Amino acid sequence: MKQIIVSDPTLRDGNHAVRHQITKEQVKAYCQAADLAGIPIVEVGHGNGIGASSLQLGLAKCSDEEMLTTARAALKNSQLGIHMIPGFATIKKDLVKAIEWGVDVFRVAAHCTEADLTQRHIEYVRTQGKTVWGVLMMSHMVTDNILLEEARKMEQYGAEAFVFMDSSGNYLPEQVRTRVSTLVNGLSIPVGFHGHNNLGMAVANSVAAVQAGATVLDGCARGFGAGAGNTQIEVLVAVLERMGYKTGIDLYKLLDAADLAEKEILPSVPYVNSASIVSGLAGVFSGFKRPVERIAKEFDLDARDIFFELGKRKIIAGQEDYILEVAHELKALGRNGKDVAVH
Amino acid sequence: MEKMSQFTDIVKDACATSLGTSAEQLHNLRNSSVTITGGTGFLGTWLTEVLTSLNDHHDFGIQLHLIDREIESFSRISPHLASRSDVHLIEADVRYLSELPRDTQWLIHAAGDPDTRNHFSNPVKTLNLLSAGTQSVFALAEQLPKIRMVLNLSSGLIYGPQPEEMETIPEDYSGAPSLTGLQSVYSEGKRFGEMVANAYRNEARLPTTNVRPFSFIGPFQKLTSPWAATNFIMDSLQDRPIRILGDGTTLRSFMYGSDAAVWLLHMLSRGTSGDIFNLGSSESIDLKSLARKISEQFSNPQPVILSAGGPEAQKRSVLVPSTKKAETQLGLSLRIPFDDAVNMTVKWFKSQHGGTL
Numbered sequence: 001m002k003q004i005i006v007s008d009p010t011l012r013d014g015n016h017a018v019r020h021q022i023t024k025e026q027v028k029a030y031c032q033a034a035d036l037a038g039i040p041i042v043e044v045g046h047g048n049g050i051g052a053s054s055l056q057l058g059l060a061k062c063s064d065e066e067m068l069t070t071a072r073a074a075l076k077n078s079q080l081g082i083h084m085i086p087g088f089a090t091i092k093k094d095l096v097k098a099i100e101w102g103v104d105v106f107r108v109a110a111h112c113t114e115a116d117l118t119q120r121h122i123e124y125v126r127t128q129g130k131t132v133w134g135v136l137m138m139s140h141m142v143t144d145n146i147l148l149e150e151a152r153k154m155e156q157y158g159a160e161a162f163v164f165m166d167s168s169g170n171y172l173p174e175q176v177r178t179r180v181s182t183l184v185n186g187l188s189i190p191v192g193f194h195g196h197n198n199l200g201m202a203v204a205n206s207v208a209a210v211q212a213g214a215t216v217l218d219g220c221a222r223g224f225g226a227g228a229g230n231t232q233i234e235v236l237v238a239v240l241e242r243m244g245y246k247t248g249i250d251l252y253k254l255l256d257a258a259d260l261a262e263k264e265i266l267p268s269v270p271y272v273n274s275a276s277i278v279s280g281l282a283g284v285f286s287g288f289k290r291p292v293e294r295i296a297k298e299f300d301l302d303a304r305d306i307f308f309e310l311g312k313r314k315i316i317a318g319q320e321d322y323i324l325e326v327a328h329e330l331k332a333l334g335r336n337g338k339d340v341a342v343h
Numbered sequence: 344m345e346k347m348s349q350f351t352d353i354v355k356d357a358c359a360t361s362l363g364t365s366a367e368q369l370h371n372l373r374n375s376s377v378t379i380t381g382g383t384g385f386l387g388t389w390l391t392e393v394l395t396s397l398n399d400h401h402d403f404g405i406q407l408h409l410i411d412r413e414i415e416s417f418s419r420i421s422p423h424l425a426s427r428s429d430v431h432l433i434e435a436d437v438r439y440l441s442e443l444p445r446d447t448q449w450l451i452h453a454a455g456d457p458d459t460r461n462h463f464s465n466p467v468k469t470l471n472l473l474s475a476g477t478q479s480v481f482a483l484a485e486q487l488p489k490i491r492m493v494l495n496l497s498s499g500l501i502y503g504p505q506p507e508e509m510e511t512i513p514e515d516y517s518g519a520p521s522l523t524g525l526q527s528v529y530s531e532g533k534r535f536g537e538m539v540a541n542a543y544r545n546e547a548r549l550p551t552t553n554v555r556p557f558s559f560i561g562p563f564q565k566l567t568s569p570w571a572a573t574n575f576i577m578d579s580l581q582d583r584p585i586r587i588l589g590d591g592t593t594l595r596s597f598m599y600g601s602d603a604a605v606w607l608l609h610m611l612s613r614g615t616s617g618d619i620f621n622l623g624s625s626e627s628i629d630l631k632s633l634a635r636k637i638s639e640q641f642s643n644p645q646p647v648i649l650s651a652g653g654p655e656a657q658k659r660s661v662l663v664p665s666t667k668k669a670e671t672q673l674g675l676s677l678r679i680p681f682d683d684a685v686n687m688t689v690k691w692f693k694s695q696h697g698g699t700l
Contacts, residue, residue, distance in 0.1 A: 116464040153463040
């Protein structure tokens with residue numbers, strides 16, 4: 001029976017959905033429940049990872065230290081993971097401390113064409129004897145072969161697994177299947193997939209990934225995450241078990257953990273709304289949903305038009321300023337919110 | 344002070360062992376001037392140790408010029424070499440050199456960054472360093488009035504993947520690296536370097552030798568380098584399990600630094616123009632056994648953990664040179680057995696308080 005490692009970023013990606021306001025008490029409660037359920041890795045932190053709390057990206061309710069030490073104390077068997085994006089986080093400022101706070105798994109992430117930014121960070125974590133994975137975000141923006149080339153860099157730097165993210169929930173299962181096959185055949189390290197649910201495909205895409213050879217999957221309680229949410233972990237684990245894959249997770253206790261998350265952490269369960277569908281189709285980062293909706297309202301524009309235009313321009317996370325620019329230009333073109341975009 | 348003495352004694356003893364009774368065979372080097380590009384790297388440092396040992400114990404009277412982009416760490420790690428009057432340090436990038444020391448009779452071109460991580464991050468720069476750097480060095484070597492041999496350090500990687508049925512790769516094997524990915528940036532750069540040497544030998548009648556180094560072990564390696572042996576030593580120094588990707592059956596072979604330097608000096612001073620030699624050990628060892636051997640050197644041996652990888656990780660990779668040509672043509676042999684090499688290497692890193700992390 002094939003073993004799948006399930007990593008749970010509820011307390012990291014979910015932080016996007018509550019503007020990074022997850023509390024220490026919530027971290028403790030969910031970690032205890034996840035630990036009881038036997039989830040292998042629990043990822044904790046600001047939505048954009050360690051060191052990212054800022055006015056620009058959103059100030060977190062808790063410091064990295066508060067979140068990670070609380071999680072560490074609550075996790076007896078599960079490993080503690082973090083997401084880190086070079087630039088937001090640095091080795092001296094963040095990684096050294098994260099090791100002191102007991103983080104086990106370091107997921108070093110970059111935009112899908114910029115793996116070389118992660119060299120020093122991956123090298124550093126490896127020399128400290130910790131587990132380090134390479135993660136590429138917005139992976140739908142490049143071809144299978146380019147993604148493989150970038151992933152190979154991370155493998156060379158010392159990454160012990162590679163995860164690609166469907167940050168805007170754009171993939172369809174067949175695309176995931178061919179992508180994973182390319183990666184599995186071209187890499188020596190395990191391949192993983194992190195899904196988003198903009199088109200309602202997160203679980204289906206994750207299943208396609210394991211069928212093509214992926215052995216690492218991400219999933220969040222109730223799908224708690226940016227935009228339309230992530231792959232729903234309790235559904236994912238149930239489906240994997242039914243298909244004959246082994247996760248080592250106790251389903252009843254996992255369902256308890258998800259119930260707890262819904263009750264104690266989620267202000268509302270993520271669902272696929274109109275903006276999420278458009279963001280998924282346009283291939284724009286799910287986290288743009290709130291600012292796009294706000295700016296659309298200010299300019300009396302249709303948020304959908306803004307999303308599609310951002311997608312055409314291949315705008316990525318960190319380029320939020322373009323939302324305003326696009327809104328200005330659409331306004332100048334005479335879009336008044338009543339036009340229907342046909343794409 | 345005691346640590347420093349232990350640190351240099353390990354190296355000096357190794358040089359004496361590797362030289363054995365062969366010093367006199369290197370008589371062509373007496374009272375000559377040797378220049379090494381990339382002179383402060385692993386092989387450059389070992390060459391310096393052996394050449395200064397020839398001066399100290401056999402009155403060779405060699406003047407040594409070391410050219411490198413970065414000499415600060417050399418002065419820090421090997422102050423006993425950096426401060427010598429017969430060792431001259433030149434901080435320069437070989438791509439932009441305007442001249443080589445005029446009195447150079449023997450030139451070893453060893454400049455190049457073998458760190459695979461940098462090849463993937465900076466493929467264009469890597470190619471440029473190898474191509475423009477080698478062309479620059481040979482163009483300047485042609486101008487040297489007393490030059491007797493230019494030894495170009497190529498790479499064992501130029502053969503491409505070693506066929507599974509081939510126990511060791513001989514120099515006349517005509518395999519080549521794949522051109523489909525960045526993994527061949529370094530090896531292709533080195534192939535080009537060999538052709539530069541061949542072209543200068545033909546057109547300028549510059550005496551040249553191409554040497555293809557494989558894997559090494561010993562003091563002066565950086566523990567943070569992405570090599571199996573250094574990774575295993577670092578894990579053991581920090582009392583943590585040794586992790587190997589795949590099933591640990593990958594085969595490599597390791598030559599100790601002082602043996603490599605002595606072999607290079609024989610190839611430089613006794614070879615004939617146009618020679619090609621592999622440089623390394625033909626005694627293979629799988630990575631799992633290597634990890635265990637290294638771990639056993641420590642008072643608290645750590646477990647060796649094999650981590651599952653994809654199908655690529657399960658493929659058995661082999662990279663082991665045939666050294667028959669050097670053995671028969673130059674009468675060379677390994678003077679430091681592998682077990683001693685591991686023992687001395689670990690001892691050296693321990694004496695460095697955890698090594699050059």
